[in-house]
Amino acid sequence: MLLEVHDLKKHFPVRGGGTVRAVDGVSFAVDAGQTYALVGESGCGKTTIARQLLLLERPSAGTIRFDGQDVLTLGRTGVLAYRRQVQAVFQDPSSSLNPRLKVGMLLAEPLLAHGLGGDRAALRRRLLELLEIVGLPPGALDLYPHEFSGGQRQRIAVARALALQPRLIVLDEPTSALDVSIRAQIVNLLADIQRSFGIAYVMIAHDLALVEHFSSAVGVMYLGSMAESGPSPAVFGAPRHPYTQALLGSAPRPDPDHQPAEGLILGEIGSALNPPPGCKFHPRCPRAVPACGKDLPRLRQLAPHGDGKPVHVAACHLLV
Ligand code: SF4
Secondary structure, three states, rough: OOEEEEEEEEEEEEOOOEEEEEEEEEEEEEEEOEEEEEEEOOOOOOOHHHHOOOOOOOOEEEEEEEEOEEEHOHHHHHHHHHHHHEEOOOOHHHHHOOOOOOOOHHHHHHHHHHHOOOOOHHHHHHHHHHHHHOOOHHHHHOHHHHHHHHHHHHHHHHHHHHHOOOEEEEEEOOOOOOHHHHHHHHHHHHHHHHHHHHEEEEEEEOHHHHHHOOOEEEEEOOOEEEEEEEHHHHHHHOOOHHHHHHHHHHHHOOOOOOOOOOOOOOOOOOOOEOOOOOOHHHOOOOOHHHHHOOOOOOOOOOOOOOOOOOOOOEOOOOOO
């Protein structure tokens, strides 16, 4: 496995008492060249996990192993090497790209920071190569980000993420700030890049149709915990957790026969500050039984483990 996340937690005390359990014991793994998607409503903890993978936040507990190495115990040199191999593309390229730098400098910056620029001619060759990969013309090097459309700016962000030839890219809602008409182009670009360079993605997304189409495995999170996880065809084809069923049932899908269901989830998502006892989903679950308010359901394996592929698991008392 390229990336193994085990029992990751992010808890922090709040003024006035209580503890926010933003991430509460999450595990998943991503193989080289594969895409693992994290889905769930806002506030479920998926963005905190992305920040932890990028070492922008330190977990309270748990491990992150990359290529077998414990990332959280790396020294300065190890962190630099990790940062070279793990890059990110964020939701809004307007805020992730420095507006005062021309595209040439935006793309050169990571190479120069890691001492990988080479001589002037080699650097220029690499920048032109990056532009070609993302489908932008050579003239883009001399322009500023504001001189491009939103979709083109996201292409620049992708080129910048590719500059250091990473093995993993964290995609944090990579298409949600873009016009619907542009989204498919960026998704296709990311898929082509994955095929060409064997890069793994951890994708944070709201758009379930995109996740179904794009990811090899998916984790459905609820209030900081994994409700269900497994190969995307299994989770989308036969979801087992009532939350996954409700999420998929209420989402618009490309299937013309699919009618979005309403009212499957009761009320609003709860708070990660002092979450409900037992199953965190129980106040909203249409299938809750008395045990759900008392006992925390553990993740259960739903299908036999095979060939090192992701295992289908879900945490619900109904799955015995
Ligand atoms: Fe619903 Fe109970 Fe299953 Fe939680 S454990 S998802 S409340 S049935």
